Amino acid sequence: MPTTATIGRPLGAALGRQEREVLHSIGCGLRDDEIAAALGVPEDTVAGHVARILAALGLRDRSAAIVHAFDCGLVVPGRGPRTAGPAPGGGRVAGPKVRISALGPLRAWADGRPLKPGHPRQQAVLAALALSAGRAVSRRQLLDGVWGTEQPATNVVPVYVYRLRKALRVGDGPHALIEHGPYGYRLVPGAAEVDVARLERLAAEAGAAVRADDPAEAVRLCSQALDLFRGEPLAGLPGPLAELERVRLTELGISLGQRRAQSRLRLGRLAEATAELSALSVAHPLHEPVAAMLMGALSRGGRQADALAVFDRTRRRLADDLGVSPSRMLRGTYEMIRRGDEAGLGRTGNAS
Structure with a gap:
């Protein structure tokens, strides 16, 4: 998970040219083998680059690296290695666009009318296509991504795609939402609106607002996202x-x-920021950066005892659920609150 100190941190000189290329590819969702093929280097070289990227940027895992790639503007939603050009023949869908929502249970609509994408495994196939950002997804990738180790005995992918085409057809025209080309299946470009693409676009714009020192705009964009x-x-x-x-x-x-909470703090809206961080901490009790930000906000509001109680609660949950001790970052926040080091807390909680 990215610490509060790394959110929005510019890359600067922390990474070399090839490491920036690897981080860009990670942000676009590529696996190590795909990155190795794209860069023409061995896969173990890519793994070494990934380890150095995480260490250099203070990131815990690959998920945090993906978020960071968007936050620092290295990845632009809808562009990159996973974005393909128009397929031969340039398929287009007549009629209204299909809206697909993956930020909750998978849902699809056409012209305000709910569609029925089928059972969960079939929905997972649709999700794989919707999240590919225009890139073709091969049958093998669908099998590995949707079935994992529970591989079906027969070639079911074309069957599922056929059913999805029927379920997602809009209007009376012959066009289908899913097309097949030499590299696999994909949603016809421009035929679907996916909420994840909008989320990533708003997240990138919010990051730009923070870098432009416009906390009010950052709050607005984060709220929309x-x-x-x-x-x-x-x-x-x-x-x-x-x-x-x-x-x-x-x-x-x-x-x-x-x-959003950090931007609200920048605007002097301490109560709103504290309430937001409290809700985040309840929803994600093992997330140490959130706990640290909440502790800092409570301390700024003169609630040092409550801030220290957050540390104790988080420490117990980490020990009970994960068998680990608090990180250096969280322990440091605790010590600064005990010493009354408000200047240090400001540096620790700065998400901009």
């Missing part, structure tokens, strides 16, 4: 891809909440 969530992303969908995307999108939502 957070309003897109309807619960747990891809709730109930099976498969490794859905699980990874749940983690990534949940982390992005937390990051947006942190950014």
Whole structure:
């Protein structure tokens, strides 16, 4: 998870040219083997770059690196290695666009009318296509992403795609939402609006607002992005891809909440920021950066005892649920509050 000190941090000289390319590819959702093929280097070289990127930027895992790639403007939603050009023949869909929502249980609509994408495994296939940002997804990638180790005995992917085409057809024309080309399946470009793409676009714009020192605009954009969530992303969908995307999108939502709270603090709206961080801490009790930000906000409001209580509560949960001690960052926040080091707390809680 990114610490509050790394949210929105510029890359600067921390990364070399190839490491920036690797971070860009991670942000676009590529696996290590895909990055290795794109850069023409061994896969273990990519793994080494990933480890150095996480260490250099103070990030805990790959999900945090994806969020950071968007936050620092390295990745622009809808552009990058996973974005393909028009397929031969340039398929287009006549009639109204299909809207697909993955920021909660998977839902689809056409012209305000709800569509029925089928059972959870079939929905997971649609989610894989909707989250590919225009890139073709091969049958093997769908099998691995949706079925994982529970591979079906027969080639069911074309069957599921056929059913989805029927379920998602709009208007009376012959055009289908899903097309097939030499590299696999994808949603016809421009035929669908996916809420995740809008979320990522708003997150990138919010990051730009923070870098431009415009906290009011950052609050507005973060609010628009957070309003897109309807619960747990891809709730109930099976498969490794859905699980990874749940983690990534949940982390992005937390990051947006942190950014909005920090921007509210910049605007002097301490009560709103404290309430937001309190709710985030309840929803994500093991998230140490959120706990640290909440402790800092409570301390700024003269509630040092409550701030120290947050530390104790988080320490117990970390020990009970994960068997670990608080991180250096959280312990440092605790010590600064005990010493009354308000200047140090300001530096620790700065998400801009």
